[in-house]
Amino acid sequence: MRRRAGRPSQALLGQGQITRAALKLVARDGYKALTMSGLAKSLNVAPSALYNHVASKQDVLLLVEDALMGRVDVSAFARMPWAEAVRLWAHSYRDVFSAHLPLIPVIALLPVTNAPQTIKMYEAVTDGFLRAGWPQERIVDAIVALESFIFGSAYDANAPADIFATGELAEEAPHFSAAVSLRRNPAGHNDADAAFALGLDALVAGLAATLAG
Amino acid sequence: MRRRAGRPSQALLGQGQITRAALKLVARDGYKALTMSGLAKSLNVAPSALYNHVASKQDVLLLVEDALMGRVDVSAFARMPWAEAVRLWAHSYRDVFSAHLPLIPVIALLPVTNAPQTIKMYEAVTDGFLRAGWPQERIVDAIVALESFIFGSAYDANAPADIFATGELAEEAPHFSAAVSLRRNPAGHNDADAAFALGLDALVAGLAATLAG
DNA sequence: TCACTAAATGAATAACGTTCATTTCCATTA
DNA sequence: TAATGGAAATGAACGTTATTCATTTAGTGA
Numbered sequence: 001m002r003r004r005a006g007r008p009s010q011a012l013l014g015q016g017q018i019t020r021a022a023l024k025l026v027a028r029d030g031y032k033a034l035t036m037s038g039l040a041k042s043l044n045v046a047p048s049a050l051y052n053h054v055a056s057k058q059d060v061l062l063l064v065e066d067a068l069m070g071r072v073d074v075s076a077f078a079r080m081p082w083a084e085a086v087r088l089w090a091h092s093y094r095d096v097f098s099a100h101l102p103l104i105p106v107i108a109l110l111p112v113t114n115a116p117q118t119i120k121m122y123e124a125v126t127d128g129f130l131r132a133g134w135p136q137e138r139i140v141d142a143i144v145a146l147e148s149f150i151f152g153s154a155y156d157a158n159a160p161a162d163i164f165a166t167g168e169l170a171e172e173a174p175h176f177s178a179a180v181s182l183r184r185n186p187a188g189h190n191d192a193d194a195a196f197a198l199g200l201d202a203l204v205a206g207l208a209a210t211l212a213g
Numbered sequence: 214m215r216r217r218a219g220r221p222s223q224a225l226l227g228q229g230q231i232t233r234a235a236l237k238l239v240a241r242d243g244y245k246a247l248t249m250s251g252l253a254k255s256l257n258v259a260p261s262a263l264y265n266h267v268a269s270k271q272d273v274l275l276l277v278e279d280a281l282m283g284r285v286d287v288s289a290f291a292r293m294p295w296a297e298a299v300r301l302w303a304h305s306y307r308d309v310f311s312a313h314l315p316l317i318p319v320i321a322l323l324p325v326t327n328a329p330q331t332i333k334m335y336e337a338v339t340d341g342f343l344r345a346g347w348p349q350e351r352i353v354d355a356i357v358a359l360e361s362f363i364f365g366s367a368y369d370a371n372a373p374a375d376i377f378a379t380g381e382l383a384e385e386a387p388h389f390s391a392a393v394s395l396r397r398n399p400a401g402h403n404d405a406d407a408a409f410a411l412g413l414d415a416l417v418a419g420l421a422a423t424l425a426g
Numbered sequence: 427t428c429a430c431t432a433a434a435t436g437a438a439t440a441a442c443g444t445t446c447a448t449t450t451c452c453a454t455t456a
Numbered sequence: 457t458a459a460t461g462g463a464a465a466t467g468a469a470c471g472t473t474a475t476t477c478a479t480t481t482a483g484t485g486a
Contacts, residue, residue, distance in 0.1 A: 149412065155318065163324050168327075176339040182349045249444080259466050444470085451465095
């Protein structure tokens with residue numbers, strides 16, 4: 001299904017073009033606007049034409065997902081101690097997908113086969129774990145644990161500020177309501193960032209202790 | 214919008230009935246089958262009749278979500294030390310929503326107002342944290358961090374076994390591929406459970422250290 | 427020039443959530 | 457008893473959605 005090399009004219013569509021158009025569409029109008037019709041229109045093409053290059057809309061989401069994985073910064077693993085590198089990677093990972101929540105089920109549930117950027121990222125992270133002395137057989141579990149936290153935190157980063165407002169039922173949950181109203185964080189940090197930092201520090205410290213023990 | 218008390222016959226629909234029917238439908242045929250038409254049919258009613266008791270399908274999901282929150286076991290907080298209670302609660306929480314992935318965006322993004330079971334759960338958890346000596350102003354962040362990990366782990370629990378199969382690109386990620394193939398866990402535990410246990414232990418230990426420090 | 431093929435088209439379909447005018451049926455009031 | 461009011465059910469309709477299919481277009485190689 002790859003496109004031939006020597007085909008100068010009439011080369012309208014391709015997976016690359018579709019991916020770029022989808023990214024642009026999502027950046028401008030969000031995922032609600034990422035429809036096959038809208039995508040086709042942005043490429044000046046009929047919706048059905050997309051199906052010559054892509055098997056389904058899921059396929060489009062996979063292409064977009066892999067492209068975004070290339071934006072996750074793994075460079076810290078090559079130049080920093082493990083704990084600090086994990087923190088920087090996790091922050092970058094969360095920030096990228098906070099703006100792409102609908103992709104999280106795709107990442108979390110679909111095989112990485114044929115997702116080169118995704119595999120590349122995992123390789124860089126694995127390298128960092130190996131250099132830190134992690135035993136091969138625990139590395140994937142550790143990465144999965146960190147990823148689970150990151151995905152959940154990406155959701156949390158998009159939660160409205162009043163998500164824990166108890167409303168009329170406040171009297172039935174006095175301790176929780178009090179804890180919610182006392183939740184105040186350092187200037188410049190919103191609630192989601194504080195919870196993310198707290199959990200990430202705990203997770204990294206706990207994993208380091210596991211490795212040492 | 215509450216139903217009157219003395220209305221014996223003709224009492225066809227109500228939020229309670231809708232919630233129960235939706236839970237039954239999902240348990241039998243999954244979330245793909247939870248459509249307004251299917252839900253109405255299971256209640257022997259026209260689809261439009263549902264809108265007399267519910268504003269939207271989102272509303273139905275909210276009702277289901279709150280009902281499920283009642284199934285999360287928080288009893289350990291009343292009878293066990295903090296670390297062990299958190300572990301049991303987290304396991305129960307993950308297990309409940311592993312079978313209800315489509316609800317995770319709903320839980321993570323929508324206010325808890327008018328979700329009594331949800332608020333009840335948070336109150337029980339908050340109580341447990343208070344008894345363990347946590348300062349009020351950190352409790353919500355700690356719960357949010359744990360929840361983020363739990364939601365992500367619920368996704369992971371539904372991932373196919375071959376999710377990390379690198380396929381044709383294995384040569385470009387040798388270290389990762391090796392780590393994936395060495396990922397083997399004790400009998401009776403699948404991969405997702407091992408990663409969940411590893412991360413949960415690390416998170417709990419790390420949070421305990423934060424509290425102590 | 428002629429076939430072959432990749433790729434675009436436009437019409438069509440089924441399923442979805444949702445709206446709305448209308449009707450039904452019960453409980454209350456006159 | 458008869459009339460009234462209102463909650464709730466109906467069935468038809470609408471606008472989107474992803475996806476399919478037969479058909480046409482146009483460029484390439486023989």
